[in-house]
Amino acid sequence: MNRGSKDDPVDRVRALLKRTIAGAGFSQKEVERRLAWGDGYISQILRGKVVFKLKHCFAILAVIGVRSEDFFAELYPTGEIPAAPAAAPPDAAPQGEAGLREHVEAIVREVLAGR
Amino acid sequence: MSAKDNREARATAAAEVSAVADLLRRKVPGCGLSQKEVERRLGWGEGYLSQVLTGKVDLKFHHFFAVLEVLRVSPRDFFAELRGAAALKPVAGPAPSRAAEAVGHELGGPWQGSREELRAFVVDVVQELFSGKRKSA
Numbered sequence: 001m002n003r004g005s006k007d008d009p010v011d012r013v014r015a016l017l018k019r020t021i022a023g024a025g026f027s028q029k030e031v032e033r034r035l036a037w038g039d040g041y042i043s044q045i046l047r048g049k050v051v052f053k054l055k056h057c058f059a060i061l062a063v064i065g066v067r068s069e070d071f072f073a074e075l076y077p078t079g080e081i082p083a084a085p086a087a088a089p090p091d092a093a094p095q096g097e098a099g100l101r102e103h104v105e106a107i108v109r110e111v112l113a114g115r
Numbered sequence: 116m117s118a119k120d121n122r123e124a125r126a127t128a129a130a131e132v133s134a135v136a137d138l139l140r141r142k143v144p145g146c147g148l149s150q151k152e153v154e155r156r157l158g159w160g161e162g163y164l165s166q167v168l169t170g171k172v173d174l175k176f177h178h179f180f181a182v183l184e185v186l187r188v189s190p191r192d193f194f195a196e197l198r199g200a201a202a203l204k205p206v207a208g209p210a211p212s213r214a215a216e217a218v219g220h221e222l223g224g225p226w227q228g229s230r231e232e233l234r235a236f237v238v239d240v241v242q243e244l245f246s247g248k249r250k251s252a
Contacts, residue, residue, distance in 0.1 A: 034120060035124060052176045052177075053173045053175050053176065054131070054132050054135060054173075054174045054175075055128045055129065056128075057176070058128035058132060059127075062127040062128055067198075068194060069197065069198040073191050073195070075190060076190045077191065078191075079189040079191045079192055080189055080191075081183065081184060081187060082180055082183075082184065082190070084177060084180035084181040084183070084184045104237055107234050107241075111241045111242065
C-alpha cells in the first residue's frame with residue numbers, strides 16, 4: 001500500500017481530525033492559537049507537509065475537548081487492523097556539513113512554526 | 116472533556132503519548148515478540164523501537180500503525196485497553212533536557228547520533244534559547 005492512498009491509516013487520522021476539529025466548532029486557527037502554534041501549522045499537519053506525531057493529535061483533541069478513545073473508536077469502529085504504509089526505517093545521520101546544515105535548518109523552521 | 120488551554124493540552128498530550136508508549140512496551144512481549152523481532156520485521160535499526168517506547172524520539176503515526184500491525188492489534192482495541200488500563204495523569208514537569216546530555220556531541224566533533232537524536236537535540240536547544248534557559252553564544 002502506498003502512503004497517501006485513501007486507505008493509508010495516517011491519512012485516515014488526518015481526515016477524521018480535520019472533520020473533528022470543525023465538528024467541535026473550532027477553526028484550525030483557533031486551535032493553533034490555543035496551542036501557541038504558528039499560523040498554518042495544523043494545515044501543514046493535515047496536508048501531510050510535516051511528520052504527523054501522536055502528540056500533535058492528542059494536543060488538538062485536548063484543546064477541542066474530544067477524548068482520544070472516542071476519536072480512535074470512530075476512526076476504526078470495527079476493530080480492524082489497518083495495513084500500515086511501508087514504515088520507512090529511521091533516517092540515518094545526515095552526512096557532511098551541508099547535509100547537517102540543511103537538516104538543522106529544517107528542524108529550526110519546524111520549531112519556530114510551533115511544532 | 117472540556118476544552119483546554121495550551122499548557123493543560125500539552126500536558127494531557129504528553130501524558131497520552133507516554134501512556135501509549137507504556138502500553139506498546141507491554142504489548143510487545145504480550146504478543147510473544149521481542150523488541151528486536153519487531154524491529155527486524157519493520158526493517159528498523161536495532162534499538163530504534165526502544166527509543167520510541169521510552170520517549171527518546173517522538174512517536175509518529177506511521178510508526179505507531181506499523182507496530183500495531185506487527186502486533187496484530189487494532190487501534191480501536193488498543194485505545195480501549197489504554198483507557199481501561201489506567202487513568203491518565205498530567206505530566207508533572209518538563210522532560211529532562213537532552214541538551215545537557217548532548218553537550219559532548221556539541222563540543223566533541225562531528226555528530227555521531229541519528230537524525231532523530233539530532234532533531235530532539237536541536238529542538239531542545241532552540242526551545243531553551245527562546246525560553247531564556249540557555250544563553251546564545
